[in-house]
Amino acid sequence: MTDAAQLIGVTKRFGETAAVDSVDIAIPEGRITTLLGPSGCGKTTTLRMIAGYLTPTAGTIRIGGADATRTPPDKRELGMVFQSYALFPHMSVADNVGYGLKLRKVAKAERRERVAETLDLVGLGHLADAKPGRLSGGQQQRVALARAIAIRPRLMLLDEPMSNLDARLRLQMRAELRRIQSETGLTIVLVTHDQDEALELSDQMVLMQDGRVQQQGSPREVFPAPANRFVAEFLGYENFLTAADGTALAVRPEHVQLTPAADDAATDPAGGLTLAGRVADVAYRGVDMLVRLNVRDPAGDEVRMLADVRAGEIEPPEVGETVTVALPEKNLVRLTDS
Structure with missing residues (x-):
């Protein structure tokens, strides 16, 4: 299986503190990889280094086989969905979804077509002219996903995208995300602290603590055979x-x-x-x-x-x-x- 991205010996220090410490992760193409762990474990810092918003103190990040360690974020061909969704309230749903395409100077006719296709993919074609303020939390999240998908990213990065949703909507959105990934073949890296979310969505899960990878593998490999007490406790072994x-x-x-x-x-x-x-x-x-x-x-x-x-x-x-x-x-x- 081809790797869409690799982190090789990646470390990020803030002063004397190592937020991420000598991390090695291979992110397989066309799969969902979750970075899982408690607050402060280094998972969001790792995601931000993949995105290019932070530069590693040491180590190498490869995307699509090329060294991207110091490549600017806008040159990495990545889509990102933040916890807050970061939608533009004054723009319509369609304009929000097309924003990244407009920045990339995609022709207007193609932009319109790709926005329509992507909104249909996430089930929001009927709300193309609505403003984000009129939408539910789950609908806003799907707009944010559509905006990231529309640019056809090499890698989709999701930072706790479901944490603001109630329990019922979280279950619905997990199913939606799995369906969208299956239909598009997207490579997704998802940061979460929710073990149920990680188990349900992951093709590969990476458990982190204190900036280090404690265990990684498929849910079927990790869940029945946790490597240590931290992993076991995090996965519900009481x-x-x-x-x-x-x-x-x-x-x-x-x-x-x-x-x-x-x-x-x-x-x-x-x-x-x-x-x-x-x-x-x-x-x-x-x-x-x-x-x-x-x-x-x-x-x-x-x-x-x-x-x-x-x-x-x-x-x-x-x-x-x-x-x-x-x-x-x-x-x-x-x-x-x-």
Whole structure:
């Protein structure tokens, strides 16, 4: 698979602080790559270096096979959608979408045709003459996407574009973005702090912490095998314990199995763990219940665990009740770097 862009040993320092530290990322052509992590992890700084708004302190950025480390933003053939959308309120939707084409001196007839095609792509052809102020948040976002798509960019950069939308609209826009990418074959780099968004949209996800890449790969590669505790926690592994040999283990709440009887900690024949736990809290949620437990792990440490149990699988336990906590071997993740 061809890479649309590459970051090779890229570092960005602000004074003595390394916001991005020796990052290597290959961005595959025609795919969605997400930069994922908490605030301050370096993902937006990385995106801004790809865009050309920041120059790396060290390292190389290649776009389309050519060194673009110091190429001005307007020469990189990139489209960008900001968190605020940055639409011009005095312009119509059509004029907003055509703005980049006008700057590039695309002929008026071709500009009109490409604007119409792009608005149809995002489902807003009927609002070409409207002003942005009349549009919903989801519609404004689609105008911003259309404006970036219209210039036919080599790379589309999206900086937290869905963070201002409510939960229902975010779900809709994820589906829309996936559809648009599939229909156009765009190469997209998306910055997000939302693990669900990254898992749903990514062909490749890059998890960052403190300016460094912690793990990268497809969601199907990363999700079941987080490299370390940071990645595991960020992806929703809420249970951490230590095996008798000192190995750090993680398990997701939905993989914790409960039964009423209690046994001492042991290794079952399948290689999993069976632990005694005491119920600290039960929260009924209709289709499931969350059971918080106090458990002693095989290393002898007291740990808190969370079990997400489907309603009807077991009778809801009482607070203070002792239960058996079974952790199947296939669901235990061994963390290589805790």
